[in-house]
Amino acid sequence: MSETNYEWFIGNNLDKYAGKWVAIDNNKVLESSLKFDVLLKKIKEKYPKSRPFITKIRNKLLRLRS
Numbered sequence: 001m002s003e004t005n006y007e008w009f010i011g012n013n014l015d016k017y018a019g020k021w022v023a024i025d026n027n028k029v030l031e032s033s034l035k036f037d038v039l040l041k042k043i044k045e046k047y048p049k050s051r052p053f054i055t056k057i058r059n060k061l062l063r064l065r066s
Contacts, residue, residue, distance in 0.1 A: 005053035018059045023052035 008027040020032045021039045030052055033039040043052060 009053060009055065014057050017057040019057065021054060021056050023047075023050075023054050025050050025052035 004027065005024045009024055014022065014029070017029065017032050020034055021036050022032045023030045023039055023043050025047070030047055030050065031039055031042040033042065036054075036056075039054065043050060043054075
């Protein structure tokens with residue numbers, strides 16, 4: 001995982017991906033999916049050499065309570 005991708009992740013609003021898994025590389029969201037296995041398949045097919053930072057975006061209401 002690249003520190004840059006993680007730093008980009010924590011510094012950006014990704015509310016539009018709430019509840020989804022996202023793959024981040026080169027300071028952008030490459031793909032997203034509600035299912036982790038679907039996301040991995042998309043990444044392997046479209047970006048075979050990429051090693052993205054992958055995380056699930058929490059729902060907005062859950063983040064407000066944490």
